[in-house]
Amino acid sequence: xxxxxxxxxxxxxxxxxxxxxxxxxxxxxxxxxxxxxxxxxxxxxxxxxxxxxxxxxxxxxxxxxxxxxxxxxxxxxxxxxxxxxxxxxxxxxxxxxxxxxxxxxxxxxxxxxxxxxxxxxxxxxxxxxxxxxxxxxxxxxxxxxxxxxxxxxxxxxxxxxxxxxxxxxxxxxxxxxxxxxxxxxxxxxxxxxxxxxxxxxxxxxxxxxxxxxxxxxxxxx
Ligand code: C5J
Numbered sequence: 001x002x003x004x005x006x007x008x009x010x011x012x013x014x015x016x017x018x019x020x021x022x023x024x025x026x027x028x029x030x031x032x033x034x035x036x037x038x039x040x041x042x043x044x045x046x047x048x049x050x051x052x053x054x055x056x057x058x059x060x061x062x063x064x065x066x067x068x069x070x071x072x073x074x075x076x077x078x079x080x081x082x083x084x085x086x087x088x089x090x091x092x093x094x095x096x097x098x099x100x101x102x103x104x105x106x107x108x109x110x111x112x113x114x115x116x117x118x119x120x121x122x123x124x125x126x127x128x129x130x131x132x133x134x135x136x137x138x139x140x141x142x143x144x145x146x147x148x149x150x151x152x153x154x155x156x157x158x159x160x161x162x163x164x165x166x167x168x169x170x171x172x173x174x175x176x177x178x179x180x181x182x183x184x185x186x187x188x189x190x191x192x193x194x195x196x197x198x199x200x201x202x203x204x205x206x207x208x209x210x211x212x213x214x215x216x217x218x219x220x221x
Contacts, residue, residue, distance in 0.1 A: 001013065001014050002015070002218045002219075002221070003218075004178065004208075004210050004214055004215060004218045005210060005214045006178060006208040006209060006210040006214075007196075007200045007208060007209045007210070008200045008201075008203060008204055008208070009203075009204070009208075011176070011178050011208040011210060013151065013153075013178070013218060013219075014150070014151060015063055015065055015219065016148075017148060017149055017150040017151055018065060018066075018149065018150075018151040018152070018153060019065065019066035019067070019068055019144060019147065019149045019151075019152055019153070020056070020057065020060045020065070020066070020067045020068065020152075020153050020155070021068045021070070021134065021152045021153065021154045021155075021156075021166070022053065022057065022067070022068070022069045022070070022118065022154075022155050022156050023070050023134065023154065023155070023156030023157065023162050023163050023166055023184075024070055024071060024072050024156050024157055024158075024162050025050070025053060025069070025114055025115055025118050025155075025156050025157060026071050026072070026073075026111065026112055026113060026114055026115070027101055027110065027111045027112070027113055027114075027115055028099070028101055028104065028105065028111035028112060029043075029046060029072075029157055029158070030043060030046045030047055030050065030115050030157065031043065031047070031101075031111075031115065032047070033100045033101070034099070034100060034101050034111050035093065035099050035100070035101070035104050035105070035111055036187065037100075038092070038093055038099060038100055039091060039092075039093075041187040042187060043187075045185045045186065045187065045189060045192075046157050046158070046185045046186075046187070048185065049155075049157075049182065049183055049184065049185045050115060050117050050118065051117075052180075052182050052183045052212050053118060053155050053156070053183045054117050054118060055212060055216060056153075056155060056180060056183055056212050056215060056216060057118060057155075059215075059216045059219055059220055060153070060219060061121070062219075062220070063219055066125070066147050066149060067120070067121075067124040067125070068124070068125040068126075068127060068134075068140070068143070068144075069114055069118070069120045069124060069125070069126045069127070070126075070127045070128075070129050070134045070138075070140075070156070070162075070166075071107075071112055071113075071114065071126065071127070071128050071129070072105055072129055072130075072131075072132070072162060073105055073106065073107040073112050073128045073129070073130070074095060074096070074105055074106055074107065074130055075106075075107060076096075076103070076106055076107065078095065078096050080130040080137065081095055081096070081130060099111060107128055114126075125143055127139070127140050127143075131165070132161055132162045132165035132166075133162070133165035133166050133168070133169040134162070134165075134166040134169065134170075135166070135169040135170065135173065136169065141173060144175070149175070150174070150175060150176065151175060151176045151177070151178065152170055152175050152176070152177045152178070153177075153178045153180065153215065154166065154167060154170075154177055154178065154179045154180065154184070154207075155179075155180045155183035155184055156183075156184060157184065157185050157186070158185065158186045158187060158191075159184045159185060159186040159191065159192040159195045159196070160186050160188070160191040160192065160194065160195045161186075163179070163184050163195070164195050164198075164199070164206075167179060167199060167206050167207055168206055170207075171206050171207060176207065176208075177199075177206070177207035177208070178207060178208045178209070178210055178215070179196070179199060179207060179208070179209045179210075180209070180210060180211070180212050180215055181196060181209045181210065181211055181212075182211055182212050183212050196209050
């Protein structure tokens with residue numbers, strides 16, 4: 001056990017039972033010219049965390065503990081995309097349409113790949129998820145159980161959507177979650193701040209948050 005300085009109180013990290021979970025660091029959300037930008041979002045807040053996510057990932061890889069990457073993606077025939085998601089709102093591009101980096105949110109399209117700086121290693125787990133939460137419609141829970149995981153260190157985008165949904169799903173399944181504050185981002189900085197506050201409120205009702213610096217220090221010691 002190692003004590004990590006965290007909010008709202010220290011997190012007792014048990015590396016033997018912990019996995020690193022990186023949410024949706026895919027080109028279409030993060031890179032200029034992708035789907036996120038085509039929706040009118042500024043991608044800079046998302047781009048700016050890539051070096052920090054990379055630093056934590058590299059430190060975690062040295063521990064040889066489990067790494068899981070996720071991608072929000074759908075099958076090419078959209079059979080795993082509910083109509084409610086497909087038809088929501090009035091966007092200029094819908095899921096499955098041809099966007100700046102291939103078909104939007106479709107598995108194996110260029111925009112659906114993890115950004116090159118964070119490319120998964122061959123032995124790392126990659127979960128393609130049809131929803132916002134990483135547990136919905138995926139084998140994630142089974143994989144974590146098989147690996148005797150009880151704690152998740154979480155990074156990625158966007159803080160208030162797929163990251164927060166995943167944290168809540170994980171919390172309900174009995175995982176202790178530690179979100180890395182400077183390794184998560186939103187197109188809306190105020191939503192990120194609100195999410196960090198919501199996660200840690202009421203004595204860690206959803207989980208803990210910490211900085212990448214204290215996490216790297218703890219796992220490297
Ligand atoms: C969104 C995500 N924002 N990864 N996806 O639609 O948060």
